[in-house]
Amino acid sequence: MAAFLALRARAEEIDLLFYERSKVAEALRDRETRKAVRLQSAHRGRALRLEVAEWNAMALVIERCTRGHLGRQQARRLRIERDTRRQRSFFDALATTVQKRFRAYHARKYRHNFYARQAYVASVLRKGDMVREDLRSRMDEQVRDALETQETQARGRVNTLSKKLHHLRSTATCAGIYNSAYHVGHHPTAFGVPVEEHLRQAIRPVIKAELAHRQRNIAPLPPLDPIFPHSTGMSHEYVEQQAKEERWINKTRRIGGTEFNPNGGVTHPGYGGSIHVGTNYHPPLNLERTIDKNKWVTQEPFYQAVPIGRIVQSRETSRGDQSGKQSRMQSQEATAPPDHSRMQSREQPREQMSR
Numbered sequence: 001m002a003a004f005l006a007l008r009a010r011a012e013e014i015d016l017l018f019y020e021r022s023k024v025a026e027a028l029r030d031r032e033t034r035k036a037v038r039l040q041s042a043h044r045g046r047a048l049r050l051e052v053a054e055w056n057a058m059a060l061v062i063e064r065c066t067r068g069h070l071g072r073q074q075a076r077r078l079r080i081e082r083d084t085r086r087q088r089s090f091f092d093a094l095a096t097t098v099q100k101r102f103r104a105y106h107a108r109k110y111r112h113n114f115y116a117r118q119a120y121v122a123s124v125l126r127k128g129d130m131v132r133e134d135l136r137s138r139m140d141e142q143v144r145d146a147l148e149t150q151e152t153q154a155r156g157r158v159n160t161l162s163k164k165l166h167h168l169r170s171t172a173t174c175a176g177i178y179n180s181a182y183h184v185g186h187h188p189t190a191f192g193v194p195v196e197e198h199l200r201q202a203i204r205p206v207i208k209a210e211l212a213h214r215q216r217n218i219a220p221l222p223p224l225d226p227i228f229p230h231s232t233g234m235s236h237e238y239v240e241q242q243a244k245e246e247r248w249i250n251k252t253r254r255i256g257g258t259e260f261n262p263n264g265g266v267t268h269p270g271y272g273g274s275i276h277v278g279t280n281y282h283p284p285l286n287l288e289r290t291i292d293k294n295k296w297v298t299q300e301p302f303y304q305a306v307p308i309g310r311i312v313q314s315r316e317t318s319r320g321d322q323s324g325k326q327s328r329m330q331s332q333e334a335t336a337p338p339d340h341s342r343m344q345s346r347e348q349p350r351e352q353m354s355r
Contacts, residue, residue: 162202
């Protein structure tokens with residue numbers, strides 16, 4: 001009772017103290033709430049992270065077991081396929097060997113005949129020989145025809161060129177280029193006949209045809225009509241016609257009356273001589289150089305533009321010609337006497353340089 005009375009006596013003091021403490025608690029309510037929320041969130045986050053970590057560990061275990069199971073199944077399937085493939089290859093090889101041996105046995109016993117095979121091979125050889133001989137004969141015939149055609153064409157070309165180059169043949173006073181004095185023993189030939197003879201024979205038919213044509217077409221002119229004195233009543237057409245006829249008559253007068261002779265030349269009067277005729281001739285001394293004129297004439301044979309005796313010049317023949325030419329040049333150099341004058345002229349500058 002006494003305690004109650006003591007407390008009742010302090011009621012106002014207690015009310016003031018409660019009010020002050022309530023005021024302080026109300027002021028600190030937000031701060032304490034934030035701290036409590038922070039503590040709760042940290043605790044809940046830690047608990048949740050622990051739970052998630054446990055879930056991840058269990059998921060890893062489940063995945064590991066599942067992957068291991070699937071891998072073992074795939075490995076078993078691949079192993080079965082490998083064994084099946086090996087067995088199939090082994091048995092296929094055995095089956096191939098058995099089939100080969102059986103087929104060989106069956107062919108030797110029921111199908112193969114040695115004598116028939118031998119006769120067939122002999123017939124094939126005979127037929128091949130016949131075909132080869134036929135092809136060889138056809139080849140020879142084609143080569144012969146080609147050579148004849150080539151020779152005919154070549155003769156035609158030579159004849160055509162001879163007709164066009166008839167002005168290059170020799171005359172009675174002047175030798176042509178194909179009959180030069182420098183070609184003694186080596187005159188150009190075509191088909192074994194000198195080119196000069198080709199030119200002479202090719203132009204003869206042309207000349208004969210031209211002369212015959214002139215004899216047929218060129219006739220003596222008829223006598224001219226009498227010319228009457230011009231009258232003042234002539235028309236312009238009549239005057240033009242008379243002038244045209246006069247021009248034609250002048251053209252016909254240009255033709256000579258003598259026959260054309262291509263082989264003959266105009267005879268010139270002889271040379272009468274100069275003022276020195278009758279005096280003694282004293283030849284000059286030491287005016288001609290000592291030159292070997294034989295080197296002006298080549299010793300090599302004449303090569304024609306169109307080869308004779310073959311269709312196409314092969315590479316081996318061209319190489320043979322080159323090797324033959326080189327051997328001839330070497331033999332000429334070996335047989336030619338040394339030129340001491342040139343050697344001395346070459347040695348003199350060397351001696352001067354050494355001095």
